[in-house]
Amino acid sequence: MKILDFSQSYFDLFEQPLSFEIDLKQMHENQQNLQTKFHPDRFVNASGEEKRLSVQQASWVNEAYQTLVNPVKRARYMLEVSGQDMKNESETTSDIEFLMEQIALREKMEEVRDKQNPLEECDGLVKHLKLRSKEMSDDFTNKFQSGDFETAKLVSRKMQFFQRLSDQVMDLQFQLEDENS
Amino acid sequence: MALLQISEPGQSSAPHQHRFSAGIDLGTTNSLVSTVRSGIAETLPDEFGNVLLPSIVYMGNELRLVGQEAQKFQAEDPLNTLSSIKRLMGRGIQDLTQLGNVLPYEFVKNENQIVPRIKTAIGEISAVEVSARILEKLAVRAEKTLGGKLEGVVITVPAYFDDAQRQATRDAATLAGLNVYRLLNEPTAAAVAYGLDQQHDGVIAVYDLGGGTFDISILRLNKGIFEVLATGGDSALGGDDIDHAVGEWILEHAHFEQIDAVLSRRVLIAARAAKEALTTQNTTELSVNYADHTWQGSLTIEQFNLIAEPIIKKTLTPCRRVLRDANIDIDQIAQVVMVGGSTRVLLVPQMVEGFFKRKPMTDLDPDQVVAIGAAIQADVLCGNKPDSEMLLLDVLPLSLGIETMGGLSEKIISRNTPIPAAKAQEFTTFKNGQTSMSVHVIQGERELVSDCRSLARFELCGFPPMVAGAARIRVTYQVDADGLMTVSAEELTSGVIADIVVKPSYGLTDTEIESMLRASMDFAQEDIDLRMLKEQQVEAKRVIEALDAALASDGPSLLDEFEINEVLLHRNELEQQIESTTTDGLKKLIKAVEVASESYVAKRMNSSVVKALAGKKIDEVNF
Numbered sequence: 001m002k003i004l005d006f007s008q009s010y011f012d013l014f015e016q017p018l019s020f021e022i023d024l025k026q027m028h029e030n031q032q033n034l035q036t037k038f039h040p041d042r043f044v045n046a047s048g049e050e051k052r053l054s055v056q057q058a059s060w061v062n063e064a065y066q067t068l069v070n071p072v073k074r075a076r077y078m079l080e081v082s083g084q085d086m087k088n089e090s091e092t093t094s095d096i097e098f099l100m101e102q103i104a105l106r107e108k109m110e111e112v113r114d115k116q117n118p119l120e121e122c123d124g125l126v127k128h129l130k131l132r133s134k135e136m137s138d139d140f141t142n143k144f145q146s147g148d149f150e151t152a153k154l155v156s157r158k159m160q161f162f163q164r165l166s167d168q169v170m171d172l173q174f175q176l177e178d179e180n181s
Numbered sequence: 182m183a184l185l186q187i188s189e190p191g192q193s194s195a196p197h198q199h200r201f202s203a204g205i206d207l208g209t210t211n212s213l214v215s216t217v218r219s220g221i222a223e224t225l226p227d228e229f230g231n232v233l234l235p236s237i238v239y240m241g242n243e244l245r246l247v248g249q250e251a252q253k254f255q256a257e258d259p260l261n262t263l264s265s266i267k268r269l270m271g272r273g274i275q276d277l278t279q280l281g282n283v284l285p286y287e288f289v290k291n292e293n294q295i296v297p298r299i300k301t302a303i304g305e306i307s308a309v310e311v312s313a314r315i316l317e318k319l320a321v322r323a324e325k326t327l328g329g330k331l332e333g334v335v336i337t338v339p340a341y342f343d344d345a346q347r348q349a350t351r352d353a354a355t356l357a358g359l360n361v362y363r364l365l366n367e368p369t370a371a372a373v374a375y376g377l378d379q380q381h382d383g384v385i386a387v388y389d390l391g392g393g394t395f396d397i398s399i400l401r402l403n404k405g406i407f408e409v410l411a412t413g414g415d416s417a418l419g420g421d422d423i424d425h426a427v428g429e430w431i432l433e434h435a436h437f438e439q440i441d442a443v444l445s446r447r448v449l450i451a452a453r454a455a456k457e458a459l460t461t462q463n464t465t466e467l468s469v470n471y472a473d474h475t476w477q478g479s480l481t482i483e484q485f486n487l488i489a490e491p492i493i494k495k496t497l498t499p500c501r502r503v504l505r506d507a508n509i510d511i512d513q514i515a516q517v518v519m520v521g522g523s524t525r526v527l528l529v530p531q532m533v534e535g536f537f538k539r540k541p542m543t544d545l546d547p548d549q550v551v552a553i554g555a556a557i558q559a560d561v562l563c564g565n566k567p568d569s570e571m572l573l574l575d576v577l578p579l580s581l582g583i584e585t586m587g588g589l590s591e592k593i594i595s596r597n598t599p600i601p602a603a604k605a606q607e608f609t610t611f612k613n614g615q616t617s618m619s620v621h622v623i624q625g626e627r628e629l630v631s632d633c634r635s636l637a638r639f640e641l642c643g644f645p646p647m648v649a650g651a652a653r654i655r656v657t658y659q660v661d662a663d664g665l666m667t668v669s670a671e672e673l674t675s676g677v678i679a680d681i682v683v684k685p686s687y688g689l690t691d692t693e694i695e696s697m698l699r700a701s702m703d704f705a706q707e708d709i710d711l712r713m714l715k716e717q718q719v720e721a722k723r724v725i726e727a728l729d730a731a732l733a734s735d736g737p738s739l740l741d742e743f744e745i746n747e748v749l750l751h752r753n754e755l756e757q758q759i760e761s762t763t764t765d766g767l768k769k770l771i772k773a774v775e776v777a778s779e780s781y782v783a784k785r786m787n788s789s790v791v792k793a794l795a796g797k798k799i800d801e802v803n804f
Binding site for chain 1: 222333362363403406408498501502505561562563564570572573574584597598599600603604658660661662
């Protein structure tokens with residue numbers, strides 16, 4: 001059985017450049033090729049040792065894929081493989097302007113239900129968040145490419161805030177749609 | 182002994198390269214076994230042609246029966262006739278109150294026991310053991326049909342089954358002596374059954390509405406790879422809810438004075454019959470008889486649809502959610518597959534079509550499609566198809582987490598994560614010299630630990646004493662391809678592998694499994710003894726019948742009175758003792774009849790040769 005090199009980066013595993021822009025379609029194909037080789041279903045009649053190895057490797061491939069397809073996780077992983085300490089980082093941001101924006105957006109989300117047309121309001125908010133997320137990831141790409149990892153780290157933290165907020169707004173959107181149908 | 186031998190034609194076949202495997206659908210109401218023969222997956226019937234084995238075990242009257250034979254006792258001896266046992270799989274004593282209305286059994290009251298045991302006339306039994314008996318019965322059916330031992334099986338489980346329920350299913354297979362290649366999610370199995378037929382790549386939705394549960398899965402099929410994108414559902418929504426709604430409609434119209442358990446039961450039976458009738462006709466007559474009052478009425482399909490609509494509509498919320506989780510738009514769905522007996526209700530495919538804007542596929546029998554998919558995967562896994570591209574990539578149905586301060590849950594691996602999956606987490610000590618810590622593993626989506634399912638409590642111990650905060654304990658959670666979790670832990674600064682003491686919240690400990698395995702082997706020996714006795718009894722009856730037929734045709738012409746009496750003496754003794762003697766006793770008595778009739782047999786042979794020579798056709802001679 002072929003053994004995966006666990007020391008390689010997730011980007012190398014999927015034959016992708018160390019960049020925020022990745023070819024998701026190609027990655028998906030590579031992921032399926034890797035699972036075809038390493039998934040435990042291919043080792044049902046193998047030895048216990050090979051079975052265990054297969055579970056480990058297939059898990060690792062899955063973890064790698066899940067990390068890279070998620071924009072925030074991908075950004076933070078890029079910093080990690082570039083030697084940045086991502087574990088002992090503070091969970092807060094001191095960017096006052098950013099915090100004010102967050103608070104305003106949260107208030108907007110909480111008021112959606114009181115609006116005349118909540119669904120339309122919610123759709124507007126989703127669009128706005130998508131736009132802002134795109135701006136953030138462009139900002140991240142610039143900072144990362146110029147080697148300004150400290151700022152890139154701060155931006156990745158902001159991206160995380162936005163993702164959390166987006167998830168909550170999408171939940172709300174889902175609830176509203178469900179109530180309407 | 183040509184006269185007395187009525188032997189089966191030789192059935193021993195040449196040794197086969199093909200490995201035998203099967204797919205088993207272990208259902209709440211019925212179970213099935215399916216296998217691939219000559220490239221075609223088919224569900225296997227029993228000797229009477231029944232494909233469905235009722236998931237019922239009877240434990241009374243010194244008998245242990247499974248399936249149709251057990252079902253016969255349901256009305257007369259309900260407490261010893263165990264049905265719907267799947268609802269108890271992986272459940273603890275605490276869950277019984279919730280299930281009390283559904284399952285009328287008497288449970289053993291023992292505080293120390295984790296797994297509930299049911300009292301029956303011939304002993305206590307757990308859900309795992311009941312399931313094992315059903316699996317055994319199906320395995321025997323498959324092995325008889327295939328003419329060889331099963332190398333391994335794929336057993337299907339509902340996608341929403343948690344770790345404890347999956348483990349219980351695996352334990353049942355271990356008890357039944359089966360090698361489980363894989364636990365396969367039922368919707369994935371259905372997608373395989375359809376997908377391989379159609380050879381279309383694209384996104385598939387599997388809509389599975391059973392009696393008590395609803396599952397919805399979204400899969401992407403690409404060159405033989407089935408990738409589950411998301412799965413969801415409602416574990417307390419199903420066709421039974423339609424029965425209850427129709428039942429309420431009946432009570433509304435029937436004006437019975439008092440409603441008690443017996444009446445409720447009768448109303449439900451009438452409701453279910455009406456639901457089933459309306460799958461093929463536009464109107465149906467109902468009648469409920471109770472005390473002195475008989476109510477008769479009719480229900481049209483239009484009225485029925487009005488009653489059923491709110492229930493079926495409830496399935497659409499999980500459909501929407503799962504599409505969102507999969508990040509798929511409705512117009513990307515290429516096929517919708519229907520599974521589960523409740524999809525026979527005509528309004529179900531209609532409403533599903535309305536939601537997905539696509540006519541659902543109903544070509545395969547919704548009762549059999551899951552077993553067929555499991556058989557196809559078992560065939561691939563056992564290595565019969567080395568060139569097969571087929572691969573199933575499934576997901577974790579419910580998030581795995583641990584308990585943190587204040588009884589809150591912290592997700593470690595979130596639902597819809599592809600499996601196998603592994604996650605590591607680091608802990609530190611909060612007291613000087615601390616050498617152990619406990620971790621409570623839970624499963625579910627809710628914030629509060631008390632709203633999630635407790636899977637296990639782990640005691641990590643044996644790491645070296647250090648000052649508070651210095652130790653770094655890494656706990657690794659590993660979920661395998663069956664969706665089952667294992668945990669390992671290591672103290673990183675010293676490299677000491679921590680010992681893990683597992684206290685499963687609902688599952689069986691290894692010792693329990695071992696003792697059950699032993700008990701089941703004892704039981705199996707009894708079963709074998711009983712079967713051999715039954716076989717000898719049948720053999721004795723055959724001998725007597727053959728002898729009687731022979732004597733009636735040519736006895737008086739070939740034997741004198743003394744010879745006839747000598748043969749009859751042994752024959753009668755055998756007949757008298759058929760029910761009372763042992764297997765060995767019967768063997769001796771049969772032998773005695775054979776010895777006594779040796780000369781008679783010789784005379785018959787001669788006479789038949791004479792007759793044959795006299796121009797008679799050989800097949801007219803009655804041996």
